[in-house]
Amino acid sequence: MQKKDYTVTENRLIAADTYRLVLSGEGPVEGEFVHLEIPGYFLRRPFSVCETSQDGLTLLYKTVGEGTRALANLPVGTTLSVVSGLGKGFSADACRENALLVAGGLGAAPLYLLAKELKAQGKHITAILGFNKADELVLQKEFEALCDQVAITTLDGSVGIKGFVTDALKSLQPEYDYFYTCGPMVMMKAVCDMLSGPGEASLEERMGCGAGFCYGCSIQTTNGPRRVCHDGPVFKKEEILW
Amino acid sequence: MVKDLSVQLGGLRLKNPVIPASGTFGFGLELAGDMDLNVLGGISLKGSTREARYGNPVPRIADCTGGMINSVGLQNPGMDVLVNEKVPALRKIYNGAIIANISGFSVEEYRENCAKADACEGIDLIEVNVSCPNVHGGGLAFGTSAQAAAQVTAAVKEVCPNKPVFIKLSPNVTDIVEIARACEDAGADGLTLINTFLGMRFDIARRKPVLANTMGGFSGPAIFPIALRMVYQVAHACHIPVMGCGGVSSARDVVEMMMAGATAVQVGAQNLRNPFACPEIVSELPSVMEELHIDSLKDIIACI
Numbered sequence: 001m002q003k004k005d006y007t008v009t010e011n012r013l014i015a016a017d018t019y020r021l022v023l024s025g026e027g028p029v030e031g032e033f034v035h036l037e038i039p040g041y042f043l044r045r046p047f048s049v050c051e052t053s054q055d056g057l058t059l060l061y062k063t064v065g066e067g068t069r070a071l072a073n074l075p076v077g078t079t080l081s082v083v084s085g086l087g088k089g090f091s092a093d094a095c096r097e098n099a100l101l102v103a104g105g106l107g108a109a110p111l112y113l114l115a116k117e118l119k120a121q122g123k124h125i126t127a128i129l130g131f132n133k134a135d136e137l138v139l140q141k142e143f144e145a146l147c148d149q150v151a152i153t154t155l156d157g158s159v160g161i162k163g164f165v166t167d168a169l170k171s172l173q174p175e176y177d178y179f180y181t182c183g184p185m186v187m188m189k190a191v192c193d194m195l196s197g198p199g200e201a202s203l204e205e206r207m208g209c210g211a212g213f214c215y216g217c218s219i220q221t222t223n224g225p226r227r228v229c230h231d232g233p234v235f236k237k238e239e240i241l242w
Numbered sequence: 243m244v245k246d247l248s249v250q251l252g253g254l255r256l257k258n259p260v261i262p263a264s265g266t267f268g269f270g271l272e273l274a275g276d277m278d279l280n281v282l283g284g285i286s287l288k289g290s291t292r293e294a295r296y297g298n299p300v301p302r303i304a305d306c307t308g309g310m311i312n313s314v315g316l317q318n319p320g321m322d323v324l325v326n327e328k329v330p331a332l333r334k335i336y337n338g339a340i341i342a343n344i345s346g347f348s349v350e351e352y353r354e355n356c357a358k359a360d361a362c363e364g365i366d367l368i369e370v371n372v373s374c375p376n377v378h379g380g381g382l383a384f385g386t387s388a389q390a391a392a393q394v395t396a397a398v399k400e401v402c403p404n405k406p407v408f409i410k411l412s413p414n415v416t417d418i419v420e421i422a423r424a425c426e427d428a429g430a431d432g433l434t435l436i437n438t439f440l441g442m443r444f445d446i447a448r449r450k451p452v453l454a455n456t457m458g459g460f461s462g463p464a465i466f467p468i469a470l471r472m473v474y475q476v477a478h479a480c481h482i483p484v485m486g487c488g489g490v491s492s493a494r495d496v497v498e499m500m501m502a503g504a505t506a507v508q509v510g511a512q513n514l515r516n517p518f519a520c521p522e523i524v525s526e527l528p529s530v531m532e533e534l535h536i537d538s539l540k541d542i543i544a545c546i
Contacts, residue, residue: 001276003518042462042515043305067305083517206301206452208312208514211276213268215288215317216303216514218296225296225317230272 001085001211002029006056008078011071016135017063018106019072021047023080024056032087032110032202032233034059035210036080038067044083045071046207046229048110048182050139057084060109060138086210090180090200090234092117100176100199101127101147102165102191104183108139110202111182119146126174127151130165130187134158149174166190185242192237202234245528246538249283251483251506252406252431254339254366256283259539260496260524263487263510264289264343264369264410265314269328273517274335281524284339286434286508287328289371291345292355294320298376304443304452309462309489309511311441313376313455316345321355325362333364343369343410345377349397352384357401368405369485370398373412373437375459385412385437388424395428406431408485413465413472414440422476434485434508435476436469462511465489470502477503477544491519493526497534503544 006025014020029052035044045067051058063069074080092099092114099118101111108129118125125147131137132155143150152160153168161168165187179199181191188201205228208216212230219228221239226232247258261284267273270285279285297317304311318324324342332340342359346352352370359368372385372394384390395409409425411418413436422433438459443452451457469488477484486504490496491512499507512519527539536542 001517003516037515041305042308042511043303043310044515081516206303208303208310209266209517211272211517213272213517214266214303214312214514215268215297215314216312217300218302218314218317219300220296 001083003081003083005079006082008074008076008080011074011076014060015138016133018136018138019061019063021059021061021071022056023059023082024053026055028052028054029057029082029084031085032089035083035086036071038071039074040070041067043208044210046210048202050109050112052113060106062106083210087229087233088231090114090202092121094198094200095123095178098124098126098176100174100179100195101125102169102179102181102183103127103129104165104187105131105136106138107182107202108143111180112139112142114180115143115146124148126176128153128165128168128172130154130168130183132156164190166194169194189242192240198237200234200236201240203228203232203240243537245531245536246540247527249505249540249543251339251485252367252408254406256339256506258283258524258527259500259504259506260520260527261286261339261341261485261506261508262513262520263508264371266510266513270332270336271328277518277521279336280338281521282338283506284341284367285332285336286341286343286369287324288318289316289343289345289374290318290321290324290355291316291347292321292351294318294323299454301452301454302458304458306441306443306460306462306464308464309460310514311443311453311458311460312438313453313458315376315455316374321358325358325365329362329364339366340364341367341369343371345371345374349394352394353397353401356398356407360402360405365405367408368398368402369408369410369434370394371410371437373410375412375414375438375440375457376455382412382414385421386415388421391421392424392428395425395430399429408432408434410434410437412437413468413488418472419475419479422480426480426482430482432483432485433476433480434487436472436488439465461489463489463491466495470499473499473504474502474546493523493530496523496527497530497536497542500539500542501544501546505543
């Protein structure tokens with residue numbers, strides 16, 4: 001775990017209520033997520049890392065509450081305190097050859113970080129990205145550059161396959177030996193229930209410290225209590241008690 | 243001039259008065275890889291009960307202006323794991339004061355748990371939590387009545403011949419001085435105050451409380467003035483040492499709390515906002531002392 005200041009170099013609306021935040025500073029960040037101090041708010045807010053660079057990182061976030069709305073108002077040049085090196089991410093090594101990535105909404109962001117790693121390992125990737133409507137679509141081109149196959153679903157059919165990601169799974173029957181999913185809980189549960197093969201899901205919970213010592217985000221799993229921030233956020237599907 | 247940060251607490255010498263508060267620093271072990279724990283005067287470990295507890299359902303934490311509310315609900319692996327695994331592991335890597343924070347659901351359980359802590363070699367001080375607001379029938383029930391707090395104090399003192407016993411008090415009372423005096427009269431070696439204030443937050447879009455447990459304990463910088471006032475009142479009314487706790491987030495707050503009468507100072511919610519808060523405060527203390535012409539922190543205790 002590290003705490004460092006980074007500078008906002010981009011903070012821009014890229015889709016409906018969805019922002020791209022680029023932070024630069026001293027060196028790249030490690031870990032599955034970062035904990036950002038938002039000026040005026042006491043607790044930090046956790047965000048999945050979407051991309052890392054030589055001097056920083058890129059996050060995607062949605063304005064869902066007061067904290068993220070305040071974040072959206074921060075101008076380029078703002079200094080932000082970032083705690084990084086947090087969380088246990090997806091295990092790219094668990095996939096032998098064919099990876100299946102299933103995202104709901106901004107669940108696509110951490111799966112993009114994973115897709116880069118899988119690609120670097122020479123694995124074949126199928127990605128299914130689900131959104132409510134076309135105006136929420138993010139990262140399509142980025143995934144297409146890395147994946148053998150990318151399918152988009154929207155609930156209203158405004159782009160791609162009409163329906164849920166599970167509808168796309170049914171119609172496409174993608175070949176995979178390991179799957180990875182991130183998105184709303186109901187969507188991940190449906191994905192884990194439908195896919196018989198091994199896989200893992202990235203959970204989300206309100207966090208306190210983000211580093212495993214306040215026990216504010218402990219959930220019950222088949223292996224007993226686990227801290228989402230430290231033992232996760234990624235858990236094997238059989239560990240999760242939905 | 244070299245600044246003297248050391249204090250004497252319940253017969254122990256602490257290298258400095260800065261102690262992460264129970265529940266905001268795990269068992270210390272969780273942070274061992276991230277910082278040098280040995281800069282800390284003491285560590286108050288996560289509250290322990292006889293049996294292992296999962297605690298309350300999530301969400302357990304909500305943000306507030308000037309702090310947060312939590313309802314973790316005493317998640318802990320139980321007394322036996324505390325004394326047989328957690329404390330020995332911490333003792334191996336940490337040379338400051340190890341404070342066991344003990345909860346219970348009955349006077350008998352407090353006694354049994356404290357006896358185990360007293361017999362555990364690695365523990366230096368026992369902090370009895372009669373003030374947890376997040377567990378029904380546990381803790382707070384004993385901390386809101388002078389008679390019950392005195393009863394717990396007397397019962398645990400009987401079984402703790404080796405270690406100083408501090409009672410951690412709740413601010414959710416009409417007169418904290420009355421309860422502090424009752425604990426002193428019952429034989430407490432010291433007092434920790436304050437625990438959190440019972441509070442709530444709502445999700446106004448969903449029309450539901452944010453916390454699964456509905457209510458939780460409010461802590462953070464917003465409560466500092468109230469904590470300071472209570473420490474001042476209790477320290478001036480009692481003759482036993484006080485560990486001041488509540489909203490402390492800087493070296494200046496530590497000095498202020500000590501001036502109110504605290505012999506040692508616990509840092510709680512700030513650790514969640516900044517996991518490095520305690521070591522940062524310790525490193526800032528000498529320059530704050532220099533600026534305020536303080537040579538030894540012992541000299542400012544209850545100076546106001």
